[in-house]
Amino acid sequence: MWIYKAYFEDDGEFFEYDAFGGQGSMAAQKAFPYLESLLSFLEMDYEEWEPLMQQVSKNLDPFFATNDLAYTDQVMQVLGELGEKHIYFKLLYMQWFWRKSRGSVEPWMAEEMRQLPEQLALYQKQAQTFLENILDIDRVGRDVQKNTRENYIFDQPRDPALFCFKPIPVSFGPMGEESCGTILYPNSIRDLIDFALRDCVAQNIPVRRCRNCGRYFPIIGRVTAEYCSRPQPSGKLCRNIAPVRKWAEGQKKDLVFQEYRREYKRHFAWIKAGKISEEQFSDWAKQAKEKKKDCDAEKISLDEFKTWLKNT
Ligand SMILES: [Zn+2]
Helix, strand or coil, X not given: CCEEXXXXXXXXXXXXXXXXXXXXHHCEEEEEECCHHHHHHHCCCHHHHHHHHHHHHHHHHHXXXXXCHHHHHHHHHHHHHHHHHCXXXXXXXXXXXXXXXXXXXXXXXXXXXXXXXXXXXXXHHHHXXXXXXXXXXXXXXXXXXXXXXXXXXXXXXXXXXXXXXXXXXXXXXXECCCEEEEEECCXXXXXXXXXXXXXXXXXXXXXXXXXXXXXXXXXXXCCCCCCCCCCCCCCCXXXXXXXXXXXXXXXXXXXXXXXXXXXXXXXXXXXXXXXXXXXXXXXXXXXXXXXXXXXXCCCCCHHHHHHHHHCC
C-alpha cells in the first residue's frame, strides 16, 4: 500500500511518501518552512492544475472503453508532472500509482478526477478567506483562537465562504529525530488544507503580509516581524534583503535632502547679496522642490539632481 504522511515540527513541516509503502529512509522526504505548502498552494493559479487534470480525465474514458494500459501510463505521466508542481499533488500520484498497479482503476475515479479542479478552487478560496478573516494579524488581531470561536458554530463556519473543518485521518507517533506528535495520513488534498489551518489555530499562529513581497507568512515568535523568510525564486530571503534595502533607501533620501538644503541656503544668500530677487528665488525653490520629488521617486538620478542644482 502507498504511503503519504505529513506533520509539523518546530518551525517546519515535513512530508514523507512512497509508492510502495516504505517508511523512514525508504520514503522520499521533503521539508519546508512552517505553513509553506499551504501558502504556496493558495498562491497557485487554477490554470496550473486544471488542464493537467482534464488530460487525466481524457485518458480515462478511452481506457474504460478499451482497457488499453497505454492510457493509464499516460495518466501516470500527467500526474507525475502535476506532482512536480506542488507537494499536495504528489498525493494524487501515490493514490493513482497504487490503483494502476493493482489494476483497480474504476469509472467512479474518473468522475472524482473531473470534479477535482473545481473543488480545489473552492477549498482554495475558503482557505484564503480563513487567512484573511481569522489569521491575518493586521486585520483581525493576534488572538487566532478567539477569532475562530467567533466564526464557527461547533465545526461549521457561520459564513459559508469560510473553510469547513471535517474529521481527518490522523495518527500519532515518533516524528523527525526526537519528538512525537500528530501525523496526518491524508486521503485528499482537502485533508492537507484542513490539517494546516487547524494547526495554526491550535498553536495560535497568525499570518501577516510581507512588506517586501506582499505574500502571507506565518508569525512564529516575534510578533512585530514585517518581512517573511519564505523561499523565493532568487534564493534570497525578504527578511535579510528588505531591511537592508529600506536602510539604503533611507540613506539615499538623506543625501538628496542634504544636497537640496545646501543649494537652498546658497540661493537664499543670493537675495541678500542682491544677485537675485525674492521672486526669482521662490521660482527657483519651487522648481527645486519638484526636482527633489523626482529624485526621491527615482525619476532622475542623484547626480542629475546635483547637476541641476549647480547649474541653476
Ligand atoms: Zn517576503
